Amino acid sequence: MVLFWDVGYEEASLAGLLSAMEITKGSFYKAFRDKQSVYLAALDRYNDKVVSGTVAYLGDGAQGSGRDRILGLFGRIAEAALETGDRLGCFLCNAMIDKAAGGGEAEARLQAMTRRLEGGFRRALEDDGLDEDEARAVARGILSTYFGLRVLGRAGLSADMATDCIGQVERLIDRVG
């Protein structure tokens, strides 16, 4: 999964996948139909692990208000990009750009994950008292900023760029209610 995440579908060669999995071709083609199916499995895994984790965090009242959770998420992303020099970005976001991948079957998964993420933001906003329609609209704006930040993070994000972006997310939330 991490290899696809890092370098995309085409650039992830079969040899690279094999060494990353520490298996050889025999086992590979016993376990999977072809390269594409592994990619789809990687997407599913990302959905299960990362997206689920993010949505759970956004919906976890123990982490503070909805506002706190959303800003906390963005803070963690910026922190990872700045301090540990994380250049992976968001696999979902990368996959949406990567046209070579999945051949149609990927698109449904991508849209489903996008909806889950949007739902996570909306949930957090509703916890702060926003009504459904307004929460959805703001959530979508935040989602879009989220993807944008992940894109920027992939190409090297400066610290002040990150803080400015997060500041705007903050304003997007605080305006309402």
Add this chain to the structure above:
Amino acid sequence: MVLFWDVGYEEASLAGLLSAMEITKGSFYKAFRDKQSVYLAALDRYNDKVVSGTVAYLGDGAQGSGRDRILGLFGRIAEAALETGDRLGCFLCNAMIDKAAGGGEAEARLQAMTRRLEGGFRRALEDDGLDEDEARAVARGILSTYFGLRVLGRAGLSADMATDCIGQVERLIDRVG
């Protein structure tokens, strides 16, 4: 340029480039050093044509207020994605995700284009009377939303998603001043 824009660096095969350019290998390798240099040239071309056009539009007072221009830009993007089914997205945005491309030389160009785009937004906001610091911060938030919208547009953007995103950009602008 359009081929790289559409399918990315790796997926754009030499044969595809040749037929797109309507030349053969002989002329190709006389005109360019290798595939990577063509990619960089395509990035430069995108900068010259598209980014320059966008920045010019954002700075053109004849197109209305800065607010009008920014919202006009987003409107045109959404319109293209929805009506004509444009799945190209933004070459700059795609290239930032596409890690295979450019090998270090691309990164400087990408950051330069990003700064130009940010400057375009900032200029439009300053025309509406925002001071420099505030304009920069808002511009960066808008830039991030811009990239996010382009990502969403690549994977099939619904009409209400687009209107909600643009609505949040509007709120981001209107809050200030």
Add this chain to the structure above:
DNA sequence: ACGGTTAGGAACCGATTGGTACAAAACACA
């Protein structure tokens, strides 16, 4: 220890990759 099943490894496959070498064709200038 046995036979049957499954997993694993390595050789091999045609197709395609980006890139080179070179000759033929088009061109410019006189």
Add this chain to the structure above:
DNA sequence: TGTGTTTTGTACCAATCGGTTCCTAACCGT
């Protein structure tokens, strides 16, 4: 028209691509 130069098309290259085949090695319950 003759000559020298540049452009263009083509044959070719090693390397790598994703994928198949097949044989061996490990493991299983009896």
